[in-house]
Amino acid sequence: MVTLLCENSIEAIVSKIALASIGVTAAPINPSLNTAVMIPLVNRLSPKLLVCDSQFIDKAEEVSSGCGVDIAFSININGDSKNRTSFKGFTSNSSVNPVCENIHGDDIWEILFTSGSSSLPKGVMVSHIKTYFEALSFSNITPLKLSQPSQITVCSYLPIIYHVGFCMLLAGILSGGKTVIGRGLNFRSLAETIERERVTTLWAGSPQALELTATEYAALNGGKNVLKNAIFGWGAMSPKVYREIKKSFGDEFSGIAIIGQTESCCAHRFFIDEHPEIFETECPQENYIGLPSPLLGAAIEYVEGVSVTNESGEVQNGEAVYRSPAMMAGYYKDPEATKEALSGGWFHSGDNFGLMSKGQRTMIDRIKDVIKTGGENVSSIRVEGIINQFSSVSRSAVIGVPHKKWGEAVIALVILKEGVEYDELSLISHLKKKLSSFEVPKSIILEQSFPEPVGGKVQKYKLREKYKNIFQQ
Known part of the structure; x- marks a missing residue:
């Protein structure tokens, strides 16, 4: 198994395909993760080698030291490789006809970690x-x-x-x-x-x-x-x-x-x-x-x-x-x-x-994200869709947090568009016209960003933890 700490590049793609073609499992990890998260993941994988972009060489060396795994080579992009073997150097003497013995369609060619939108990442075993x-x-x-x-x-x-x-x-x-x-x-x-x-x-x-x-x-x-x-x-x-x-x-x-x-x-x-x-x-x-x-x-x-x-x-x-x-x-x-x-x-x-x-x-x-408030089930995705229609809103995340009266209360975290005026009363009026009363957020909080490991998949469990006491204070 080989772990990759790489963003998009031709070299990283070629590396993954080359590993698959010789029956070796690739285990790419999001290089933006903190090393405190990376090291337990790599220890679980127990790879033989590590490949990284030079941009992430410091993280790779910390992981290498913490997990006892050697860095095979560095892809020289956006950073100093610190004299590590380069992709070109590593492949300069490689065979153009690699040995591919006994590879079956059900063999696991990749361990792909979930995005961790509702929990810590799990390693999905991916077959050919x-x-x-x-x-x-x-x-x-x-x-x-x-x-x-x-x-x-x-x-x-x-x-x-x-x-x-x-x-x-x-x-x-x-x-x-x-x-x-x-x-x-x-x-x-x-x-x-x-x-x-x-x-x-x-x-x-x-x-x-x-x-x-x-x-x-x-x-x-x-x-x-x-x-x-x-x-x-x-x-x-x-x-x-x-x-x-x-x-x-x-x-x-x-x-x-x-x-x-x-x-x-x-x-x-x-x-x-x-x-x-x-x-x-x-x-x-x-x-x-x-x-x-x-x-x-x-x-x-x-x-x-x-x-x-x-x-x-x-x-x-x-x-x-x-x-x-x-x-x-x-x-x-x-x-x-x-x-x-x-x-x-x-x-x-x-x-x-x-x-x-x-x-x-x-x-x-997500079943875990359904908000149960006052005996009603609220879809966070539905409420987000209505909030995002409002002219000054760029993105939103709706969650349920503990509430003594309602069990859970609906709250909305909102990121505004740049350079636009925002009026919370107008947003609330907009929501009351399009949502049932139990769906309207009890609180609207402005945010600069959301915790999200990949793309737009917000880690709502982190937001719930952050705001779990908002109605207890």
């Missing part, structure tokens, strides 16, 4: 088959509106070395096209890349990231109908914002909302332009995520205290459960968590889904 099927599932939708799949150019500036986006990269290759990656989420640079490389499919991340990319692209006066589709997730998008995005990229542009997990990334997909009546009338109050990929067996399972059934006894909302060839083998060195997650032969996602008209599904909330 899982990754191939995930890439195949996205290669079926990324060439949309192209006459030939090989015309595709997939692009992402999101982390793909230590995050699930690696299957997006492979989707472009499976289609016979090309993939363009960036390092660091710079929206101006991303817009310029879309224009220069004639990008046809963008893995954008959050709705906010896609909106900012479209704004920069419009400022460039970029060519219309270059970008054919963008895939996004992690939250609902408003129709007003979507219309502006479509205006920036052209009439041929379409958005695809998805939801997937590290454990199973053959996603649900909601094709916005195929369901304009649903999107225009119900979003972003409802976070539509559509239907599952044909490669994903998915069902909604009853959960006591959360689910709702109709008169026929069908589950109208409950926990999303999956089974598929594109499924994790389990959590590394964590048999209890594996047994719990895969009980009954299905992966239990922890997501609360709703079943809507035409079989379309909505993401109601």
Whole structure:
């Protein structure tokens, strides 16, 4: 096993693919993590070698010392490698025909840590088959509106070395096209890349990231109908914002909302332009995520205290459960968590889904994030969707905290847009018009940033811990 502390680069991608091709497991770790978190993770992995970007050489040396693992080489990007062996030096005498003996599709080629949005990261065991099927599932939708799949150019500036986006990269290759990656989420640079490389499919991340990319692209006066589709997730998008995005990229542009997990990334997909009546009338109050990929067996399972059934006894909302060839083998060195997650032969996602008209599904909330206040269940995602419609709000995170009267109280953490005026009374009035009384936050708190390990996935458990005594004081 080899641990990688790397951001996006060609060298890091080649390293991962090379390790897979010779039957060695890659274990990438988010290099932005504190070493106090990294060292226990690396000790759990017990790798033989460590690879890092020179940008993170100080962290790598601390991990190397703390875990007793040697640094194989450093990728010379954004920092001094301190005379460590370089990627070029390490590979200069390598064979162009590496030995690949007895590699099976079920072999574990990667340990991929969860983002830790609800707990500390768990190591997901990823097989060759899982990754191939995930890439195949996205290669079926990324060439949309192209006459030939090989015309595709997939692009992402999101982390793909230590995050699930690696299957997006492979989707472009499976289609016979090309993939363009960036390092660091710079929206101006991303817009310029879309224009220069004639990008046809963008893995954008959050709705906010896609909106900012479209704004920069419009400022460039970029060519219309270059970008054919963008895939996004992690939250609902408003129709007003979507219309502006479509205006920036052209009439041929379409958005695809998805939801997937590290454990199973053959996603649900909601094709916005195929369901304009649903999107225009119900979003972003409802976070539509559509239907599952044909490669994903998915069902909604009853959960006591959360689910709702109709008169026929069908589950109208409950926990999303999956089974598929594109499924994790389990959590590394964590048999209890594996047994719990895969009980009954299905992966239990922890997501609360709703079943809507035409079989379309909505993401109601993470089951752990459903707020139970005064006998009512509140979807934090629904409340966030309404808050984010307010003109001066950039992002929001809604959580439940202990309250003597209500059990839990709804509070909203809000990040404002730069350079705009903010009036809290106007925001509260906006919320009261669109939400039930029990959904309206009891407190609105301004924040500069949210704890988030990757993209827009907020670590709400940290926010709940921070504000757990706000109504006790």
